[in-house]
Amino acid sequence: MTKKVNITCPNCKKIVEIDSRFKPFCSKACKSIDFLRWANEEVAIETFEQPPEEQEDY
Ligand SMILES: [Zn+2]
Incomplete structure (x- = not known):
């Protein structure tokens, strides 16, 4: 018995x-x-990826 699988479009369902x-x-x-x-x-993601915060010396 084969189960029929319905796939739904990830975009419009x-x-x-x-x-x-x-x-x-x-x-x-x-x-x-x-x-x-x-x-x-x-x-x-690339745009918002910031380098690790540099520690500033006060
Ligand atoms: Zn679709």
Whole structure:
């Protein structure tokens, strides 16, 4: 007995067809949107990453 697993698109939560080319996304659009968001987060992390606080001598 094979259990049918429904995948939901991480972006829009729509049910993704099991043979979707864009798994786990429902469509190319959702896949690229998620990729862009991920890429932006990567950039943001790098931007906000500060070097360790330097100790100042008083
Ligand atoms: Zn989607």
